[in-house]
Amino acid sequence: MRIGIIGAGQLGQMLGFAARNLGMQCQFIDPTPNPPAAVCGPVTQAAFDDSDALARLAASCDVVTYEFENVPVAALQKIADRVPVYPPPAALGHAQDRLAEKQLFLQLDIPLAPFHRVDSPDDLEAAVAKLGLPLVLKTRRLGYDGKGQFVIRRPADLPVAWQLCGGSELIAEQWVNFDYEVSAIGARNVSGQVICYPLTRNEHADGILQTSVAPLQDTALTSQAEHYISALLEHLDFVGVLALEMFVLGEQLLANEFAPRVHNSGHWSIEGAEPSQFTAHLLAITDQSLPEPRLLGHAGMLNLIGTMPENLRLPAEATLHDYGKASRPGRKLGHITVIGDSATARDALLAELRESVTESIPVSGTVP
Ligand code: AMP
Numbered sequence: 001m002r003i004g005i006i007g008a009g010q011l012g013q014m015l016g017f018a019a020r021n022l023g024m025q026c027q028f029i030d031p032t033p034n035p036p037a038a039v040c041g042p043v044t045q046a047a048f049d050d051s052d053a054l055a056r057l058a059a060s061c062d063v064v065t066y067e068f069e070n071v072p073v074a075a076l077q078k079i080a081d082r083v084p085v086y087p088p089p090a091a092l093g094h095a096q097d098r099l100a101e102k103q104l105f106l107q108l109d110i111p112l113a114p115f116h117r118v119d120s121p122d123d124l125e126a127a128v129a130k131l132g133l134p135l136v137l138k139t140r141r142l143g144y145d146g147k148g149q150f151v152i153r154r155p156a157d158l159p160v161a162w163q164l165c166g167g168s169e170l171i172a173e174q175w176v177n178f179d180y181e182v183s184a185i186g187a188r189n190v191s192g193q194v195i196c197y198p199l200t201r202n203e204h205a206d207g208i209l210q211t212s213v214a215p216l217q218d219t220a221l222t223s224q225a226e227h228y229i230s231a232l233l234e235h236l237d238f239v240g241v242l243a244l245e246m247f248v249l250g251e252q253l254l255a256n257e258f259a260p261r262v263h264n265s266g267h268w269s270i271e272g273a274e275p276s277q278f279t280a281h282l283l284a285i286t287d288q289s290l291p292e293p294r295l296l297g298h299a300g301m302l303n304l305i306g307t308m309p310e311n312l313r314l315p316a317e318a319t320l321h322d323y324g325k326a327s328r329p330g331r332k333l334g335h336i337t338v339i340g341d342s343a344t345a346r347d348a349l350l351a352e353l354r355e356s357v358t359e360s361i362p363v364s365g366t367v368p
């Protein structure tokens with residue numbers, strides 16, 4: 001089986017390793033020279049919407065997928081009549097626009113924080129009147145890792161927020177005083193079979209994921225999350241892995257956003273579950289049966305951001321993943337997974353690792 005992957009970053013690399021274990025061959029398109037996934041297969045250095053490169057990929061692969069959320073939908077649609085493209089380009093379209101995404105949550109009865117579309121300074125005033133302060137102003141498109149976001153805390157912030165963000169299509173969201181954040185990861189194959197991973201609890205700093213732990217031991221929240229993710233997978237006629245990020249407020253889940261791809265908060269599954277999210281994605285897009293995920297312990301994942309730690313001594317329960325990327329503040333360069341026999345053992349391992357890893361502090365309040 002030949003898999004074409006648009007994007008050759010760390011997600012492409014981890015897909016490539018999983019593909020190798022399944023006896024599949026991967027080839028990639030990516031505009032950057034020597035990207036992380038180059039160790040897994042040939043990379044055509046081209047823009048994500050380069051029609052010639054995409055046509056060649058379509059001609060030489062059995063199925064095409066993507067690891068990057070901002071691939072232009074129109075570019076995927078152009079090759080979708082020549083080769084199966086999964087997840088379906090229409091699903092990607094929903095995820096690329098925060099407004100369409102939130103309207104979809106409403107349509108599917110998935111609870112979320114109140115929001116308001118903002119196209120003008122008057123809309124922003126109306127958003128403050130409707131949602132109160134603080135609120136989060138976000139660009140509707142092309143945001144990731146908290147980029148393209150501005151927290152408005154007091155009326156005096158409004159002109160600055162508009163100066164920095166105005167000009168893009170925007171959305172204002174009510175500030176959620178959440179207890180903690182979780183993500184639900186699910187997969188659906190071409191035949192419609194669905195599997196769900198247990199809920200993962202996530203910690204972010206300045207919009208960037210720092211740590212994840214799984215499984216979250218809360219059966220009520222887990223079954224709510226399974227219900228929401230299954231509704232999304234079915235409605236979008238989705239094929240592949242989808243991650244739904246949510247806020248937890250008491251006993252309630254509020255959807256934040258979904259990613260139509262393998263997700264950073266599921267990296268623990270490489271060592272912590274069988275199949276991993278990467279294997280599940282490949283099985284799903286090649287229409288193979290999806291085994292119910294079997295947990296191999298209590299997993300924790302720590303992102304390595306900005307600089308790779310030097311002379312790190314890892315305990316036997318830990319695995320280091322180095323994506324082979326150059327250092328840059330705020331950049332995800334690798335991660336470490338730990339597997340414990342219990343949640344307490346896992347948390348202790350993670351706390352110890354956190355102490356020994358020097359993280360660059362990402363710049364806060366980033367705007368596009
Ligand atoms: P996002 O890019 O929407 O995933 O946001 C990145 C992170 O910013 C989230 O994981 C939260 O930690 C925080 N955040 C985003 N939206 C809100 C909100 N409405 N209320 C509180 N925190 C938020």
